[in-house]
């Protein structure tokens with residue numbers, strides 16, 4: 001019979017406020033047998049965030065030490081803070097034939113594309129800029145100044161959508177979650193990812 005040769009890396013990007021976090025929670029409900037990588041960041045935790053759950057929160061010194069030790073698959077400065085993907089965690093999961101989701105910005109995604117050209121790159125777009133701004137305000141986790149930085153960065157990030165494998169417009173969390181779950185399920189059936197294991 002046939003089976004998948006190795007784990008698949010799914011990379012999800014999209015502007016701040018587009019709903020990536022909520023969409024991913026929906027995807028995990030529909031596809032429980034997948035790992036969500038937890039990034040390291042120098043951003044201070046928000047009120048509802050716990051170390052080791054949304055992120056590993058570290059100091060800039062610790063982050064720089066990790067860069068020097070080559071512990072990141074990719075890292076980038078986003079909205080003024082550093083964010084990085086742990087390399088060993090990803091490599092171990094993939095080698096073990098487990099799939100992994102990364103939720104990272106477009107700079108990080110470009111770096112991952114070089115190391116993992118067979119990764120599946122998914123871009124989430126908002127229905128409109130107005131809608132994005134509304135969601136950023138509604139979320140209420142950033143100050144006005146911070147919202148403006150995120151909005152300006154969003155305009156830069158939009159330019160990147162075309163090189164991603166899939167683009168999903170987030171009209172509704174449930175629908176977007178279902179579409180991404182379908183992409184994951186379809187990619188798992190891609191013939192080029194399968195190997196013959198004998199009868």
Ligand code: 5GP
Nearest residue numbers: 039040075076078083084085103104105108
């Ligand atoms: P937030 O501060 O809102 O949690 O995330 C800000 C941005 O950083 C988002 O666009 C998110 O995708 C990105 N991000 C989160 N983790 C990583 C990471 O490990 N690497 C990179 N390059 N970006 C990340």
